[in-house]
Amino acid sequence: MKLTPLSQSLVLHFGEMGSRWGLNRTLGQMYAVIVLTEAPLNADQISEALQISRSNVSMGLKELKSWNLIKLQHIPGDRKEYFTAPEDVWEIAKTLLVERRKRELDPTLTSLRDALVQEPSSSEDVYAQQRIREMHDLMEMISSWSGELENMSSGKLATLLTLGSGLSKILEAKDRLLNK
Amino acid sequence: MKLTPLSQSLVLHFGEMGSRWGLNRTLGQMYAVIVLTEAPLNADQISEALQISRSNVSMGLKELKSWNLIKLQHIPGDRKEYFTAPEDVWEIAKTLLVERRKRELDPTLTSLRDALVQEPSSSEDVYAQQRIREMHDLMEMISSWSGELENMSSGKLATLLTLGSGLSKILEAKDRLLNK
DNA sequence: CTGAATTTTCAGTAATTTCTGAAAATTATA
DNA sequence: TATAATTTTCAGAAATTACTGAAAATTCAG
Known part of the structure; x- marks a missing residue:
C-alpha cells in the first residue's frame, strides 16, 4: 500500500x-x-x-x-x-478523554489520597498536605467532570462545545435555569 | 534541603x-x-x-x-x-491547559488546514479530506472552547466543574428556553 | 488432528532522550 | 570596571525507549 x-x-x-x-x-x-x-x-x-x-x-x-x-x-x-477507526471523530475524542484520564489522572488521585491519610511529621508536612488537598480536590473534580463528558452523546457534546462565549452566560443563568 | x-x-x-x-x-x-x-x-x-x-x-x-x-x-x-509555584492550583491547571493546547492542538490544526486546501489527487484523497475536515472542525471547537475556559475566573471554573451531572440538565433547560 | 497462515513475543540492537561536568556567559556588587 | 557569584550552554556519556528479525504461539481450513 x-x-x-x-x-x-x-x-x-x-x-x-x-x-x-x-x-x-x-x-x-x-x-x-x-x-x-x-x-x-x-x-x-x-x-x-x-x-x-x-x-x-x-x-x-x-x-x-x-x-x-x-x-x-x-x-x-x-x-x-x-x-x-470509529467513523465518528467524536467517539475517538471521547475515547482519548477516557483513556487519558485513566492514565494521567487516576493514578495520581490514588497517590494524593495516600498522602492525605499520612500523619504529618512536621510543619512542612502540614503545608504540603494543604497543597495536596487542593490538588486532590481539583483533580477529583476534573476527573468526575470528564466522566460526565464521556457519557454524553456526541450531539450533546457538540452543543456544549459550540456554546463558546455563551458558556459564561449560561453559568450565570444556571440557578434560574434549574429553578433553584 | x-x-x-x-x-x-x-x-x-x-x-x-x-x-x-x-x-x-x-x-x-x-x-x-x-x-x-x-x-x-x-x-x-x-x-x-x-x-x-x-x-x-x-x-x-x-x-x-x-x-x-x-x-x-x-x-x-x-x-x-x-x-x-502559583498559590492557586486553579491557576496552575489553567496554565497547563493553555500550554498543552499550544503544544498538542495548535500545530495539528495548522497541519490539517494545510491538508484541506490541497487539491485532492484521487478518490482516496477525497475520503481523507472528509475525515480531515471532521478532525479539523472538532479540534477547532475544542481549541476555542479551551480558550474560553482559560479566560474564566477560578471561581467560575469551579462552578462549571462542580455542576457534574447538572451539566446535561442545564443544556436541556437551555434548549427549552430557546424553544429549539 | 495436521500443517500452513498469521500473529505475538522477546532478546538484542538502534535511536532518542535525558543528564552531567566543564567551560562560557551573565549578573551585580564593591 | 574588575571580579566574584551565579546561571546557562553544550558536547559527550548514561539511561531510556523504540525497533527488528527470528522463534514461539495461535488460529483455522482441510
Missing part, C-alpha cells in the same frame, strides 16, 4: 505529534493511516505503508487496542485481521 | 507521571518539590533535594519557565534566584 502525498504528509505530522499526545511516533503514524484510509487495513499493509517491521506493527496494534482506538474486522475469505 | 518522607514519595510519583503529562521525570519531580514547599527555592536547593546536577536543574527551570509554571522571586541580600 502506498500513501498519496496528501496522506503521507499528515501521517508524518501525526508521527511527530504522537509523543506529545502520550503515544509515540509509530503509534501516531499508524493511527493516522488507519483513520485516513477508508478501507479496513491489515498489518502487512500498515507495515508497508509506513516502512516499519511487521513486529512493530503488531506491537502498535496491541497498544491501539488497549486504547480502544481501533475496531477489528474480518473480511470473508481472508484469514488476516483488518482494522478501522 | 532534605525532603520529608511524605514529600519524597509524592515527588517520586510526580516523577513517574511526568512523562505521561508531556514533561519528563525530572521536570515532574522538580515541580512537585516547588509546589509542595512553602518557601521559595533556589536551584541549589532543588539540585540537592532531588540529587541531580545543577545544570540539569538549570535546564529544568528553563523549561518550567517556558510553561509559565513557576514564578521568579528575589530574596533581599541574596543574589540567587528563587522560585515558587
Whole structure:
C-alpha cells in the first residue's frame, strides 16, 4: 500500500505529534493511516505503508487496542485481521478523554489520597498536605467532570462545545435555569 | 534541603507521571518539590533535594519557565534566584491547559488546514479530506472552547466543574428556553 | 488432528532522550 | 570596571525507549 502525498504528509505530522499526545511516533503514524484510509487495513499493509517491521506493527496494534482506538474486522475469505477507526471523530475524542484520564489522572488521585491519610511529621508536612488537598480536590473534580463528558452523546457534546462565549452566560443563568 | 518522607514519595510519583503529562521525570519531580514547599527555592536547593546536577536543574527551570509554571522571586541580600509555584492550583491547571493546547492542538490544526486546501489527487484523497475536515472542525471547537475556559475566573471554573451531572440538565433547560 | 497462515513475543540492537561536568556567559556588587 | 557569584550552554556519556528479525504461539481450513 502506498500513501498519496496528501496522506503521507499528515501521517508524518501525526508521527511527530504522537509523543506529545502520550503515544509515540509509530503509534501516531499508524493511527493516522488507519483513520485516513477508508478501507479496513491489515498489518502487512500498515507495515508497508509506513516502512516499519511487521513486529512493530503488531506491537502498535496491541497498544491501539488497549486504547480502544481501533475496531477489528474480518473480511470473508481472508484469514488476516483488518482494522478501522470509529467513523465518528467524536467517539475517538471521547475515547482519548477516557483513556487519558485513566492514565494521567487516576493514578495520581490514588497517590494524593495516600498522602492525605499520612500523619504529618512536621510543619512542612502540614503545608504540603494543604497543597495536596487542593490538588486532590481539583483533580477529583476534573476527573468526575470528564466522566460526565464521556457519557454524553456526541450531539450533546457538540452543543456544549459550540456554546463558546455563551458558556459564561449560561453559568450565570444556571440557578434560574434549574429553578433553584 | 532534605525532603520529608511524605514529600519524597509524592515527588517520586510526580516523577513517574511526568512523562505521561508531556514533561519528563525530572521536570515532574522538580515541580512537585516547588509546589509542595512553602518557601521559595533556589536551584541549589532543588539540585540537592532531588540529587541531580545543577545544570540539569538549570535546564529544568528553563523549561518550567517556558510553561509559565513557576514564578521568579528575589530574596533581599541574596543574589540567587528563587522560585515558587502559583498559590492557586486553579491557576496552575489553567496554565497547563493553555500550554498543552499550544503544544498538542495548535500545530495539528495548522497541519490539517494545510491538508484541506490541497487539491485532492484521487478518490482516496477525497475520503481523507472528509475525515480531515471532521478532525479539523472538532479540534477547532475544542481549541476555542479551551480558550474560553482559560479566560474564566477560578471561581467560575469551579462552578462549571462542580455542576457534574447538572451539566446535561442545564443544556436541556437551555434548549427549552430557546424553544429549539 | 495436521500443517500452513498469521500473529505475538522477546532478546538484542538502534535511536532518542535525558543528564552531567566543564567551560562560557551573565549578573551585580564593591 | 574588575571580579566574584551565579546561571546557562553544550558536547559527550548514561539511561531510556523504540525497533527488528527470528522463534514461539495461535488460529483455522482441510
